[in-house]
Amino acid sequence: MVTSDTADSSRLDAGRTVDPRDPAGRLERFFDDGPRLTIRSDLDTQPAGLNARLSPDRPRPVVAEIGTVDGRQVVAFACDPRIGGGAMSEESCAGIVAAYDEALARQLPIVGIWHSGGARLDEGVRSLHGVGRVFAAMTRASGRIPQISVVIGPAAGGAAYGPALTDVVVQAPTGKIFVTGPDVVRWATGEDVTADDLGGVDAHGSRSGVSHVIAVDEDEAMAYGRHLCALLTPDPAPVDAEQVADRDLAALLPRRPGVVYDVRGLVDGVLDEPGLELQAGYARNVVTTLGRFGGRPVGIVANNPTHLVGCLDSAGAEKAARFVRLCDGFGLPIIVLVDVPGYLPGSAEELGGIVRRGAKLLHAFAETVVPTATVVTRKAYGGAYIAMNSRSLGADACFAWPGAEIAVMSPISSVRVLHRRALAGVAGDRQRAVLEQILADEHAAQVDGVAAAVELGILDAEVRPDRTRSALAEALARAAEKAGEVRGGHGNIPL
Numbered sequence: 001m002v003t004s005d006t007a008d009s010s011r012l013d014a015g016r017t018v019d020p021r022d023p024a025g026r027l028e029r030f031f032d033d034g035p036r037l038t039i040r041s042d043l044d045t046q047p048a049g050l051n052a053r054l055s056p057d058r059p060r061p062v063v064a065e066i067g068t069v070d071g072r073q074v075v076a077f078a079c080d081p082r083i084g085g086g087a088m089s090e091e092s093c094a095g096i097v098a099a100y101d102e103a104l105a106r107q108l109p110i111v112g113i114w115h116s117g118g119a120r121l122d123e124g125v126r127s128l129h130g131v132g133r134v135f136a137a138m139t140r141a142s143g144r145i146p147q148i149s150v151v152i153g154p155a156a157g158g159a160a161y162g163p164a165l166t167d168v169v170v171q172a173p174t175g176k177i178f179v180t181g182p183d184v185v186r187w188a189t190g191e192d193v194t195a196d197d198l199g200g201v202d203a204h205g206s207r208s209g210v211s212h213v214i215a216v217d218e219d220e221a222m223a224y225g226r227h228l229c230a231l232l233t234p235d236p237a238p239v240d241a242e243q244v245a246d247r248d249l250a251a252l253l254p255r256r257p258g259v260v261y262d263v264r265g266l267v268d269g270v271l272d273e274p275g276l277e278l279q280a281g282y283a284r285n286v287v288t289t290l291g292r293f294g295g296r297p298v299g300i301v302a303n304n305p306t307h308l309v310g311c312l313d314s315a316g317a318e319k320a321a322r323f324v325r326l327c328d329g330f331g332l333p334i335i336v337l338v339d340v341p342g343y344l345p346g347s348a349e350e351l352g353g354i355v356r357r358g359a360k361l362l363h364a365f366a367e368t369v370v371p372t373a374t375v376v377t378r379k380a381y382g383g384a385y386i387a388m389n390s391r392s393l394g395a396d397a398c399f400a401w402p403g404a405e406i407a408v409m410s411p412i413s414s415v416r417v418l419h420r421r422a423l424a425g426v427a428g429d430r431q432r433a434v435l436e437q438i439l440a441d442e443h444a445a446q447v448d449g450v451a452a453a454v455e456l457g458i459l460d461a462e463v464r465p466d467r468t469r470s471a472l473a474e475a476l477a478r479a480a481e482k483a484g485e486v487r488g489g490h491g492n493i494p495l
């Protein structure tokens with residue numbers, strides 16, 4: 001049984017010295033001002049006689065409440081690090097599960113504020129069972145309500161996998177996420193590492209990809225948590241094409257096609273205002289950004305030539321796949337900006353599972369039911385063309401900028417295969433290069449990928465950069481009109 005009562009917001013009297021780790025104070029800082037409801041678990045509401053271990057006046061190891069964030073209702077819970085280091089006891093796990101039950105019943109986003117040493121060691125299997133129940137509740141909620149984790153203290157063992165099961169993990173520098181802490185690592189392996197080495201913001205922001213957003217401090221982490229509630233709460237409004245004015249996006253790319261650029265300028269240029277990039281420091285060859293377009297939240301996936309010249313690799317494909325499934329699950333239309341020379345070649349990638357991990361992106365795009373639109377800005381070659389939300393995978397609209405190339409391989413690589421013998425017969429590197437270029441130009445004119453694709457209906461049209469925003473807006477609005485309000489009927493497994 002779950003009961004709710006009005007939280008006493010006067011408990012944090014102005015001027016009183018408050019322990020910054022107090023979970024009630026953390027929730028107070030997280031929510032808007034105003035009344036909040038406290039969520040209690042079955043265990044919490046049992047009469048003391050039935051459960052003599054629990055005194056009714058004891059401090060709670062987890063505080064869970066319903067409040068508002070920018071006026072919208074949200075459920076949030078926070079561990080109390082002053083009780084056993086915030087470790088997950090049978091009681092605190094029951095509190096988290098109750099918060100999940102309430103959020104699911106009311107279809108509200110849920111935010112976990114984590115500062116916990118993981119399963120409570122002195123409770124043995126009782127705490128392990130509780131932690132498992134938390135994982136099961138998170139999995140039941142997956143894809144049904146947005147789940148956001150804000151990690152502001154140690155998050156060990158079960159408290160690491162808790163956030164990892166949620167949709168977005170925000171980490172502050174005080175947050176350290178690991179399965180086993182530095183002491184256990186030292187005892188077990190002799191390796192001398194710090195909590196930061198194992199689970200700090202550099203470790204998870206750029207190496208492991210565990211954390212999606214890195215904040216500068218606890219307050220900023222809370223602010224990101226609030227912002228994410230707004231971005232991920234399903235919104236039935238379609239993209240409003242009337243709100244989307246055109247801008248010349250060509251100015252955001254170098255004039256010369258061979259010059260590398262950071263696609264994040266283009267991503268922000270497409271959006272109404274700069275967006276929130278997820279996993280910005282991890283698999284940087286793919287950019288995944290949440291933002292607003294035509295007055296509503298959308299997701300953008302883009303290749304970034306500044307890293308691996310924009311090739312798709314295992315980590316990038318997996319990162320994009322998870323993002324696409326997140327957007328699909330919460331009804332966010334997806335814009336895909338393509339400039340991809342192919343998959344990253346090499347044994348490291350093949351043996352690292354590019355076939356298995358790259359397949360996730362094919363599956364993710366092919367599975368989407370939300371409106372999606374793709375723009376090829378410079379080039380899209382081979383299997384990577386297919387993977388970046390091609391028409392064949394179900395894109396609602398596909399465009400290309402003038403001069404874009406779509407082909408199985410680049411013209412030079414193609415002629416090296418097609419004219420291998422003729423080229424081998426040419427003496428001298430310079431002469432061979434000249435012949436290669438002549439053959440490549442002929443090949444490009446002959447296959448003319450964009451014109452052929454438009455003729456076949458595989459591309460809708462060539463669009464100019466200064467007409468791209470409106471073309472995307474009209475396409476996404478049309479697709480929404482056809483489909484109605486849609487959300488993928490799937491969970492968001494942490495790929």
Ligand SMILES: CC(=O)SCCNC(=O)CCNC(=O)[C@H](O)C(C)(C)COP(=O)(O)OP(=O)(O)OC[C@H]1O[C@@H](n2cnc3c(N)ncnc32)[C@H](O)[C@@H]1OP(=O)(O)O
Nearest residue numbers: 084085087116117118119120121122154156157158159181
């Ligand atoms: C399924 C699973 O979750 S398995 C994982 C089980 N958990 C662990 O292995 C982590 C054990 N804890 C630790 O390694 C460390 O406490 C850390 C890294 C989490 C935090 O380190 P610090 O920030 O330095 O805090 P510190 O170690 O002082 O802990 C604070 C208090 O919480 C207690 N505590 C920390 N973790 C736990 C725990 N899992 N169970 C019970 N008490 C705990 C500590 O004993 C300490 O108590 P004290 O104040 O009475 O001395």
